[in-house]
Amino acid sequence: MKKMIFVTVILSIMLTACATSHTLDERGKSFVFKKEPGIIIGKTTKRDIFEIYGQPTNSNILGKYEVLKYEYSRTSFETGGAGGALLRALPGVGEAMLIKDLSTDQGRANQNKTEWQEMQVYIELSSGVVRDYFYHDSDLNGHDESESLLLKSIEAFKQNKNEVGMKMLEKAVALNPDNHRALNSLAWRLIDLSIDIDRGVELAKKAVEVFPDSPYNNGTLGVGFYKKGDLENAEKYLQNTVNLFPVYSPTDGKSLMHDRAMLQTVKNQKKQ
Numbered sequence: 001m002k003k004m005i006f007v008t009v010i011l012s013i014m015l016t017a018c019a020t021s022h023t024l025d026e027r028g029k030s031f032v033f034k035k036e037p038g039i040i041i042g043k044t045t046k047r048d049i050f051e052i053y054g055q056p057t058n059s060n061i062l063g064k065y066e067v068l069k070y071e072y073s074r075t076s077f078e079t080g081g082a083g084g085a086l087l088r089a090l091p092g093v094g095e096a097m098l099i100k101d102l103s104t105d106q107g108r109a110n111q112n113k114t115e116w117q118e119m120q121v122y123i124e125l126s127s128g129v130v131r132d133y134f135y136h137d138s139d140l141n142g143h144d145e146s147e148s149l150l151l152k153s154i155e156a157f158k159q160n161k162n163e164v165g166m167k168m169l170e171k172a173v174a175l176n177p178d179n180h181r182a183l184n185s186l187a188w189r190l191i192d193l194s195i196d197i198d199r200g201v202e203l204a205k206k207a208v209e210v211f212p213d214s215p216y217n218n219g220t221l222g223v224g225f226y227k228k229g230d231l232e233n234a235e236k237y238l239q240n241t242v243n244l245f246p247v248y249s250p251t252d253g254k255s256l257m258h259d260r261a262m263l264q265t266v267k268n269q270k271k272q
Contacts, residue, residue, distance in 0.1 A: 022077045026073070027073050028072035029057065030074075030117065033141075041178075046068070046128045049130070057069050057072075061125070062247060065124060065132075067123075070121075118137070119134070120134055135147070146175040147182070149172035150172050154185075169185055169189065180211040183204070186203055187201070187204040188200070190203070191227060197227045197228060200224050215241045215249055215252075215255070215259070216249075219255070219258075222234050223238070231269060231270050234266045238266060242256065242259055
């Protein structure tokens with residue numbers, strides 16, 4: 001009987017040793033991105049999007065587009081430290097029987113974790129047709145393999161894994177030559193770091209061709225032309241950028257300041 005009670009206590013404590021998760025904050029509505037039927041730029045309509053995904057979390061007008069935003073986030077609080085400590089305190093329980101090593105357990109206990117999803121769809125106001133979209137989530141999944149590689153490249157660059165990041169961008173562009181976000185990211189690296197300015201300009205041209213209303217695409221191309229010594233085109237695309245930022249990315253003051261300064265540099269050099 002004594003042995004049975006002891007085993008029951010052990011099992012009870014083993015259960016408490018497992019990490020538990022408590023929701024601290026939850027916003028929006030979780031959704032599943034559907035690759036079938038996929039969203040086709042230039043063909044899928046606002047009505048199609050509503051039929052597949054329902055009402056968006058929110059929407060707003062940016063220039064000539066209505067941007068539908070589907071967003072979800074959940075922040076949870078994970079705990080898992082008490083079990084290991086209690087097991088260690090029990091007489092007769094050896095080191096090998098601990099579920100977790102106490103020092104490791106304390107380091108991982110009480111962590112916050114945020115999961116999120118975001119999809120933005122740019123609907124042309126005049127036609128009701130999708131002109132651009134993306135899906136991203138906290139697991140670095142995009143709406144296709146090219147977009148997923150773009151997200152993973154950003155993470156690689158954050159960790160100073162520059163060679164890995166560049167290979168990911170090259171593959172992203174190869175998989176989807178119309179992914180203007182990947183085109184622009186690779187172009188900027190090639191231009192800003194003076195790796196291959198000519199190729200960077202060609203990639204940036206393609207990005208602008210795919211989505212001409214992006215201030216980022218125009219800015220990269222403008223800087224590329226500047227580095228090539230083509231001040232006329234540099235001024236043209238940097239002026240586009242300065243005009244587009246307040247419309248399509250009004251909260252990104254840092255990027256606007258950078259491109260405005262570049263534009264002024266170009267204008268000053270043209271006067272010389």
